[in-house]
Amino acid sequence: MSTVFFYILTKTQNHKRDTMASTKPVNRPSVRHPSHNHPLRVCKVRGEDEIICSGCELELTGHAFKCTKSDCDYFLHKSCFDLPREIDHKSHPEHSLTLLHSSPYGQPYTCDACGEYGSGFTYNCSECQYDVHVGCAFIPETVKREVHEHPLTLLYNTPCKGREDGAMFICDVCEENMSENLWVYYCKECDYGTHVHSCPVYEAHEPKNRGGGEAEASLEALRMQSVMAARDELAAMHIRNQIKNSVIQFGDEPRYKWVYD
Incomplete structure (x- = not known):
């Protein structure tokens, strides 16, 4: 065997071995959560992926947990993973x-x-x-909207609850009747109130008399703004909880357990 041929053969074998080593799956840690039967693994989700969290059912972007099974579409926000x-x-x-x-x-x-x-x-x-x-459990107790001069306070039923005349509370944005037991963002001084989701942002950006597909698309975008606000509040809650407790407990067992596969 010539020296040149031996050199080429050796380089080819080394390259093949290096390629195989580089394509070998990385033994990344996975984590168990009591909400799901399969292990979960940290991933990063882009907005254009249009992924919905299996926990809070809100849009998911950024770092999250995904099921390790390729045919399973189970995702969780990090904040939902660590809910008390x-x-x-x-x-x-x-x-x-x-x-x-x-x-x-x-x-x-x-x-x-x-x-x-x-x-x-x-x-x-x-x-x-x-x-x-x-x-909903972690939405802010007060919000400020550009369309109203005073902060709106979260009430856990409408101001009309218990009225003997049977009067219904009307959302000042969508003008729909609200069940007396629903939560509402309300300004007592002005008797101004809205649904807790979506509606508070509609009035600031969307005329009530607009119609057609353009209005529907715009309202959907605004609805997602409200969804994102709720998601951000969940994330903030998670940070506060981490500061308060170094390990979150589920019963007598640790909140999560790392496994390797």
Whole structure:
């Protein structure tokens, strides 16, 4: 065998070995969460991916957890991954609310905060059948809108609740009647109130009499602004919780357990 041929053969074998080593799967850590049967792994989600969190059912961007199974579309915000198992909430002072990872009723539940359906995580009182989206549970207690000179305060029922004349509260943005038990952002001084999601931002940007596809697209964009605000509040809650507790507990076991596969 000539020296030149041996050199070429050796370089080819070395290159093939280096290529195989570089394509070998990285043994990255995965993590278990009680909401899902498969291990989860940290990933980064782009806005254009249009991924919905399986926990709060809000849009997901940035760092998150994804199921390690390629055919499973289970994703979680980091903030949803670290939600406390039990909370005391001002909306339901009689009992603590327990985090459930699915509806306890065998079908979608109705959120007692915003009135919308949910099929993901819920903070639940089993005794009262009271349910709150995790995205609703941590919305701010006050908000400021450009269209109104005073801050709006979060109320856990409309100001019309209990009125003997049966009067219904009307959202000052969408002008729809609201169930007396729904949460509302309200200014007592001006008797001005709105739904807790979406509506408070509509009035600042969208004339009520606009119609057609342009209006629908714009309203959808504004709805997502409200969704993102709720997601940001969840993230802020997660940071506060990390500061308060170095390890979050689930019962007697650590909140999460690292495994390698």
